[in-house]
Amino acid sequence: MTPRLSMRALSVVALTLFASAPLAMLVVTSIARGWFYPSVVPSSVDGGAWAELFRDASHRTALLNSVVLAVSTALVGTALALPLGRAAALSTRGVRRSVALLAFTAVALPPVALGAGLQLSVLTLGLGGTVVGVFLAHLVPALGYLTLVFLGVFTRWDLRLEEAAATLGAGGLERWRHLMLPLLRRPITEALALGFLVSWAQVALTLLVGGGAVRTLPLDVLAMLQAGQDQRAAAGALALAIPALFVLGVSRVAAGNTPAVVA
Amino acid sequence: MFADVRRVFVFGAVCAAALVGGCSRAAPAAAAPDLAKLPWDSIVRRARGTTVIWRMWRGDPSVNAFVDRWVAPRVLAEYGVTLQAVSGQGSELVDQLTVETQSGAKVGTASLLWINGETFGALRSRQLLAGPWSGVLPAGALVDSASPIISRDFEQDPGGFESPYGTVQMALIHDSARTPQPPRTVDELTHWIRTHPGRFTYDQSFTGITFLKGVMYAQNGGVGTFAGGYDSTTYIAARTRLFAWLDSLKPYLWRKGTQYPADVAAMHRLFANREIDFSLSYNQNEAVTKALQGVLPATSRALVLRDGTLANAHFLGIPANAPNAAGAMIVANFLLSPAAQLEKQRPTVWADGTVLDLARLPAEWRERFDSIVNDPRLVSADTLRRYARPEVSPRYHERLTDDWRRMIR
Amino acid sequence: MIPPHVSARQHLLTLSAAALLLGVPIVVGIGYLVGGAIGVSGDADGVSLGRVLRDGAVWRSALLSLWIAGAGTSLALTGALSIALLLGGASKIERFARTVVALPLPVPNVAAAVAVLLLLSQSGWLSRVAAQLHLIATPGEFPALVLDPWAIGVIATVVWKELPFLALVAVSLQSLRGRALTDAARTLGASPSQALRTITLPLLLRGMAPSVIAVFVFVLGSLELPLVLAPSSPLALPLLIQERRQSLDATSHGEAYLIALLATGLAVFAALVHEALRRDEA
Structure with missing residues (x-):
């Protein structure tokens, strides 16, 4: 082994530890009961926290809310952002940049500030403390992210294929079905995953717009942590991390396992 | 223009709501x-x-x-x-x-x-x-x-x-295995804190402020001094004594009094893991319920200060x-x-x-x-009853919270 | 430009929809914040901007938040560049390393914060290992990495979470353009360090600038990371906004909206910089 190679192997080991240690910590804590300083290894192991997570009706509601919000944010966000990004990309430079600026602002606004503003508007609509209200709030940053994705995609888009199809007599619907959607498979998959994750991880917007009445998994994890229930919080944190990893993994596989450039 | 835009937004959102179904309230x-x-x-x-x-x-x-x-x-x-x-x-x-x-x-x-x-x-x-x-x-x-x-x-x-x-009644929580002879009065607690640097703190939320209020009452002739509505002069004098006490203890607190746990749960976490030796609770029975949950050690016990604790x-x-x-x-x-x-x-x-x-x-x-x-x-019902003190005007709590955030934290 | 097979009317309609969908929530949200700050909507008494700007607590909070976002983003960027340069190749071990390091990418902030708390606190797992090895006798002897004035725990979480994203961008930039240009520079006689300094790094940094800004503002606005890990004094900006908002004092209420507005201004400024730096191809 050359020194250069062993250095590289060493850095790979270090990176592996760095990336996986926090997740491993969650796994162990989630099954460790009454695990206090200074013991390095838990003395008693039980699955109570996991059982509670799925047995307790309010946790189940939170989980359901989270899934419904994330899936609908992904679907609606992608369905809206695709035509928006495309229209912006086909426009003049000025329009394109303005849309990009708006989209990034939606992403960049601190959720605490955006939430405080949206809270009042959602209440005015009579949607305070409802899942629909929270969904509308989640849609704001999600739409920002996804518009940026499709803006990037369509800025590099080759229009000649569409034009050729149109010349050959393919109607709008046919063009989308047989040409555009297959070509857009990768960005759409990535957009769905991104939309899902933006909503799935959301805390501040849910808290403010949902006003405590809409429970989601991230809020539950926070509540368990603030109740000193570390074991349950760890189980909840994994219940958050695992589907997120799964969604990203699936989207990578479906997209052909090539890295994407987002934002 | 702005009004129009807003109307369109409201309209759109209402349509969306109607689509998802039945969100308007009766x-x-x-x-x-x-x-x-x-x-x-x-x-x-x-x-x-x-x-x-x-x-x-x-x-x-x-x-x-x-x-x-x-x-x-x-x-x-x-x-x-x-x-x-x-x-x-x-x-x-x-x-x-x-x-x-x-x-x-x-x-x-x-x-x-x-x-x-x-x-x-x-x-x-x-x-x-x-x-x-x-x-x-x-x-x-x-x-x-x-x-x-x-x-x-x-x-x-x-x-x-x-x-x-x-x-409920305010109590300190200690570990009977770790601290078999805990302090029982504010004076004993003061002495204990000075002889055990870095082992005591209080949280910055409701419970921590209530603990401070208890000390403030004890230092000023009991809660009776504060009864009968908020009095600014009484408060300022009492606060001055309390903050002088806090200043004198600051170097002996956890993290030398530069940081405070966010809430009782954070206190429990520090206490259970031996970072500090006392936790607080505005429920005297929490030492036992939390031990049953595995959040606190099994040897945790509640402790009410003899100067009186708020209920x-x-x-x-x-x-x-x-x-x-x-x-x-x-x-x-x-x-x-x-x-x-x-x-x-x-x-x-x-x-x-x-x-x-x-x-x-x-x-x-x-x-x-x-x-x-x-x-x-x-803690026996008799002991609880003997040392229980009623709360006084909430204004004291509000003022103390604000002043603590401004002057101590 | 609009291709002939797309109707101009449809195009304009979609564009207006874009402006509405993206713009209205932002305008309405900010509008309500302004209303809340000047006391039109809301119970808040009108607060003077001067008083908020003279409030030392606001500045200390802003500095802490900027420090967290700045230090966290810089460290994550350094890590990402190192990965792109040292492990950016196509060999099996390099591809493995890149997959592993991407693991934290989708993990929600709350989950990451819980994990870091359990790992890094003074009674966390690392401290316990140190105690077993007799490096420390009490938890207090372990360095304060959580709820600490330098917010090291928050910064560590930021690095763990954001390094994968920046590494992804860096690696793809490097494989798209960086390597070819570096090779060209070497052929023209530049030394490895010269090529790195004058070609590779500037190219990568330029390409990554928008992503770096995105990470920076994302961290700046995060509520849950400081909630779990940051010091109590000073409070991170999002926590200060929440504390003032929930104060029973109506003046504090208005201040919260005003501070939120200042934070919003910071975000809009970042968006402008982002837009200026973004490569607008085509």
Whole structure:
């Protein structure tokens, strides 16, 4: 082994530890009961926290809310952002940049500030403390992210294929079905995953717009942590991390396992 | 232009809402004070088939389990009322109701609130609470109305705008294995802190400030000095002494008094893991319930300071914009029933003190209550009673919170 | 430009929809914040901007938040560049390393914060290992990495979470253009360090600038990371906004909206910089 190679192997080991240690910590804590300083290894192991997570009706509601919000944010966000990004990309430079600026602002606004503003508007609509209200709030940053994705995609888009199809007599619907959607498979998959994750991880917007009445998994994890229930919080944190990893993994596989450039 | 844009947005959102289905709320039902003039049977009838959203502290799985798995199925079976507990406490409630009212929506979300002290005062002064209504509850006849801790809420007259449902007392928590001879007075505690640098702190939320209030009262001739409404001169003098005490202790506190744990849970985490030797709780029985949950070591015990520890009651209120006041009254009444009060007081359930006058209960219920308070790990009822002190004007709490944040933190 | 097969009317309609969907929530949200700050909507008394700007607590909070976002983003960027340069190749071990390091990418902030708390606190797992090895006798001897004045725990979480994202961008930039240009520079006689300094790094940094800004503002606005891990004094900006908002004092309420507005201004400024730096191809 050359020194250069062993250095590289060493850095790979270090990176592996760095990336996986926090997740491993969650796994162990989630099954460790009454695990206090200074013991390095838990003395008693039980699955109570996991059982509670799925047995307790309010946790189940939170989980359901989270899934419904994330899936609908992904679907609606992608369905809206695709035509928006495309229209912006086909426009003049000025329009394109303005849309990009708006989209990034939606992403960049601190959720605490955006939430405080949206809270009042959602209440005015009579949607305070409802899942629909929270969904509308989640849609704001999600739409920002996804518009940026499709803006990037369509800025590099080759229009000649569409034009050729149109010349050959393919109607709008046919063009989308047989040409555009297959070509857009990768960005759409990535957009769905991104939309899902933006909503799935959301805390501040849910808290403010949902006003405590809409429970989601991230809020539950926070509540368990603030109740000193570390074991349950760890189980909840994994219940958050695992589907997120799964969604990203699936989207990578479906997209052909090539890295994407987002934002 | 702006108005047009907004109208389009509102229109779009309303369409979306209509699509997803049934989100517009019904017109407000009868208000609580009007209902309170009706016979109880009529309230029971109106409540059948309705849903009550109860905004409460959701920070303890035992409390949640009591509400979700014991209370909810029973009010559903007996009264046809669906109880849904959601999160929200203290100033969050004030914020939430203020914003709801500002938005112009006539009906809010929650019909029942868990409140006391300064939250009650703030809601009441902003006219966000409905009432009077609590006099109509049949189970109210069993309440220990002679107790100063239950009949007054931080010296405020509940005035029928809130109904009591539990009592707690402030305590320190220590590990009997680690600290077998804990300090028992403020003076002993001061000495202990100085001889054990870095092993003591208090949290920056409600409980920590209550601990400081207790010390402030002890330093100034007891809580009696502060009784009878807020007095600025008394407060300033007392605060000066308290902050001088804190300044002198600062180098001996955890992290030398530069950082404070966010809440009691953070205190428990530090205590259980031996970063500090005392935790705090505004429920004297938490040392035992939290040990049963595996959050605290099994050898944890509560400790009440001989200078007196604050005790208070928690109450239920109905917001002025409650969508279902009738259902809320049903739940409030159910929580006062001997069965609910007894279940709530079990150390394995919640260990929340009863507000009932046991003398007014039938003998068999009295025996059941007696049998659960005698757990040897708990602080004895006599000790608790002897050192219990009522809360005074919530203004002291508010001022101390603000000043502590500005001057000490 | 609009291709002939797309109707101009449809195009304009979609564009207006874009402006509405993206713009209205932002305008309405900010509008309500302004209303809340000047006391039009809301119970808040009108607060003077001067008083908020003279409030030392606001500045200390802003500095802490900027420090967290700045230090966290810089460290994550350094890590990402190192990965792109040292492990950016196509060999099996390099591809493995890149997959592993991407693991934290989708993990929600709350989950990451819980994990870091359990790992890094003074009674966390690392401290316990140190105690077993007799490096420390009490938890207090372990360095304060959580709830600490330098917010090291928050910064560590930021690095763990954001390094994968920045590494992804860096690696793809490097494989798209960086390597070819570096090779060209080497052929023209530049030394490895010269090529790195004058070609590779500037190219990568230029390409990554928008992503770096995105990470920076994302961290700046995060509520849950400081909630779990940051010091109590000073409070991170989002926590200060929440604390003032939930104060029973109506003046504090208005201040909260005003501080939120200042934070919003910071975000809009970042968006402008982002837009200026973004490569607008085509």
